[in-house]
Amino acid sequence: MMETPDPLSAKYEGSFAYYTxxxxxxxxxxxxxDNIHRNKNKFLEAHGEEGIEAEKKALSFFSKLRNEMQTDKPMLPLSDELPDVQIWNQYLDYQRTLLSNGEEPSWFKSPWLYVECYMYRRIQEGMALSPPISDYDVFRxxxxxxxxxxxxxMLALCTHLQEMKGRINSLSKDEVRDxxxxxxQVSLWGNKCDLSVSGGQDNSQTTSVLASLEDFKAFILVDDTTSVWNILSMKTDGNTGTRVDFVLDNAGFELITDLVLADAxxxxxxxxxxxxxxxxxxxxxxxxxxxDFxxxxxxxxAANNKWMSKCGQTWKENLKKGRWVYHxxxxWTLPHEFCTMAEVAPDLYTELQKSDLVLFKxxxxxxxxxxxxxxxFTVPFSQALRSFHPAPLCSIRTLKAxxxxxxxxxxxxxxAATETDWLTTGKYGVIQFSPVV
Incomplete structure (x- = not known):
């Protein structure tokens, strides 16, 4: 049973980031x-009048939620029957302990990370309370x-991968490392394509990242790629298996960059x-x-391109044969920080401990x-992780917060002296490693 950790725990050092x-x-x-309204006919075709009534119910819920958000109303307990309701409501109780003046947690007065996660969970609540369209993905x-x-x-990246695999037997160790x-780096810059940051506006990757890597290097603020390589190359001795885990982020182009890296x-x-x-x-x-995966x-x-189709075939086989495993x-959709994982979700923490390298996207x-x-800014990454050290890990991230x-x-x-928004535009990135401490 997952529970909210003790809010007075020493893990909770430092102050939260608060934003309006x-x-x-x-x-x-x-x-x-807008998406739900646009798909009204789809709901009608699938579910008849029940679908239309569900659409109206969902629209009413989300309009009310938007008003709560914009007028700084208190955060409300969840009322659906999804498996994590109790956990979220316990966490709301924890948020109350952060306010010493007796106020209720509200949209303008709560930690920003919690506010964002809470909004997405309320979106799920709105859909859960609107059967028979409850399983509809409003972001699909x-x-x-x-x-x-x-x-x-994507085609450029798949082509690069297949061409590399075509000459794989002639690659030196230095070429493999390169x-x-x-x-x-491609996986890093693929992280620019984030619809939650662009407000859902088009943020696709329309040109090949490969051609721009040299130009982008100056914007990598922390580059621990050598540490990642050392983990991978040290394990490659022919006698032991090596497990790499990806904690995924965005679908679309970024996911393709991750799959290409995993294939390689x-x-x-x-x-x-x-x-x-x-x-x-x-x-x-x-x-x-x-x-999405x-x-x-x-x-x-199914792509009309031999190299992209070849990638799809390989990836399908990898999943079928267990070389790739999806979890x-x-x-991952709770409000908890990762330093609480061993306590809140010990089964997941134990699973990550089996890995030789965990890449957090x-x-x-x-x-x-x-x-x-x-x-x-100078606090060591390993220190900021607090007690979260299940395995050697690396964060691959463009800065958007x-x-x-x-x-x-x-x-x-x-x-900060030259670019006031350097932390939030996605212009800069890090490949930041932490060993098991």
């Missing part, structure tokens, strides 16, 4: 309302559009198995669900790794 509700949250909710159209609008960039370095790790004998961890429900607009593999397999866990994972606290640790002295201040 930014424009993008009402904007995302407005897009949810946006995710699918992002995939198709990024086709050229390929992994290159694909790690297997093909280059740097890993023997790759495990992927995705969301159990639609989350942060473009986050990857099991449906499987749909992406099918789309690649879902409720913890994206901004939300970074915020949960560090607790979205107001750390000094006001938290960053592990920078050399003065770098954060220099950037």
């Amino acid at each position: 509700v930014k424009d993008r949250l009402p904007q995302i909710l407005t897009k949810v309302i 159209d946006s995710k699918n559009d992002g995939f198709f609008q990024s086709q050229q960039a 390929e992994i370095y290159k694909l790690l 790790m297997l093909s280059l004998n740097l890993a023997t198995e790759v495990h992927f961890h995705g969301k159990v429900k639609p989350w942060y607009v473009s986050d990857t669900t099991k449906h 499987d749909w992406t593999v099918r789309q690649c397999l 879902e866990h409720l913890f 994206g901004d939300l994972n970074y915020r949960k790794l560090t607790g979205d606290r107001k750390w000094d 006001d938290v960053q640790v592990g920078l050399p002295a003065g770098v954060g201040e220099q950037l």
